[in-house]
Amino acid sequence: MFVLPTVLARRKRTAAALLVTGGILAAGALGPVAAADPVQLPSLGSAGLSIPGLGSLMPQPAATPRLASVANFRDVAGTDGGYVTTTGRHLQRGVFYRSNALTPxxxxxxxxxxxxxxAIYDVRTDQEVAQAPDATLPGVKYVHIPILAGDLYAAAMAVRTPEEAMKFMQDMNRSFVTDAANRAGFEQLLTDLANTPGPQVFHCTSGKDRTGWASMLLQSVAGVPEATIMKDYLATNDYLAAQNAKTYQSLVASKGQAAADALKPMLGVDASFLQAGLDQIKTSYGTVDNYLTAGLGLDQSTLAKLRAKLVR
Structure with a gap:
């Protein structure tokens, strides 16, 4: 199991909360970064998952609100008319939202x-949830699906250079493919999203790594082009810019310049983070389609339900 280091003493809780808020999620090294050609995200609609006539004709809702206290809250479908798929259709907004911790x-x-x-799907660890529980929304089902495990603060404190931080983030994305427990978490998340009616939101702490991976999978199911998927992934850096600037300055004050600079790559996202996971998919399963079915164990019915919700 892909596990982060064991829990530290409660006297470190304040510093841990600061780091988790900034999205410093790291894990033990899984080996050197392997060079690989960028994986081609398949249009699942043209890779054996095309279900004609399932696109929704629902009108698009009003623009997704920008939340002041939940900075990375946004729509998986994008903005305006929704992302355009490789077949020229649009994603339906107002169905699946992605977010950082819901503490509004x-x-x-x-x-x-x-x-x-x-429904709200919280994929944080038990420790993350204890440090910053989600707000309660009347009538909204809360589902906790932990992805990753252990003490995020201890993992972060093991980092000594920006290069190590980059590698940790790349390794984390690889673990979404190689680790059975992580795959089981994503399988449960996507299955629940498919089978629960109405608008739903899923999130981790900063809404960028575990949440970014889940968003990539949903957009792939819908047939969104790979360039659009990567652009949406990198948009986290814009949404979290102000929050991350404050976190970085807090790290400088509490840990010193060198430590803050070492940890800085963990605050945002880099194309190499997501690409590392996609390259691992190519190595382990060949395509995103095979990862979804053979890796996560999703059946065609579940994928068809997701596509029906996502595409109009």
């Missing part, structure tokens, strides 16, 4: 209630 202020809580969410 009063104004943002009211906005979230107005989205009529049916």
């Amino acid at each position: 202020d009063a104004a943002d809580l009211k906005t979230l209630e107005g989205l009529h969410l049916r």
Whole structure:
């Protein structure tokens, strides 16, 4: 099992919360970064998963709100008319939302209630949840699906250079493919998203790594082009820019310049993070399609339900 180091003493909780808020998620080394050709994200609609007539004709909802206290809250389908698929169709907005931890202020809580969410999927570890529990939304089902395990603070503190931080993040994305427990978590998440009616949101701590991977999978199921998927993944750096700048300055003050610079790559995302996981898919399964079916164990019915929700 892909496990982060054991829990530290409660006296380190404040520093741990700071690091987790900044998205410093790291794990033990899984070996050197292997050079590989960028994997081609297949259009699943043209790779054996095409189900004619399943696209929704629902009207697009109003623009997804930007939340002041939940900075990385956004729609998996993108903005405006929704991302365009390789077949020229559009993703349906207002179905699946992605986010960082749902700890909104009063104004943002009211906005979230107005989205009529049916379910919240929290993929953080037990320790992350204990440090910053999600807000309770009336009538919304809360489902905890832990992906990754262990003490994120201890893992972060093992990093000594920016290069090590980059490698840790790349290794984490590889573990979404190689680690059975992580694959089981993503399988449960996608299955629940497929079978639960109404708008839903899934999130980790900063909404960028585990959440970014799940978003990539949903967009791949819908047939979104690989360039669009990567652009959406990297948009985290814009959404979290202000928050990450504050976290970085806090790290400088508490840990010193050298430590802050070493940890800085963990605050945002880099194309190499997602690409490392995609390259691992190519090595282990050949295609995203095979990863979804052979790796996660999703059946064609579940994938068809997801595509029906995602594409209009």
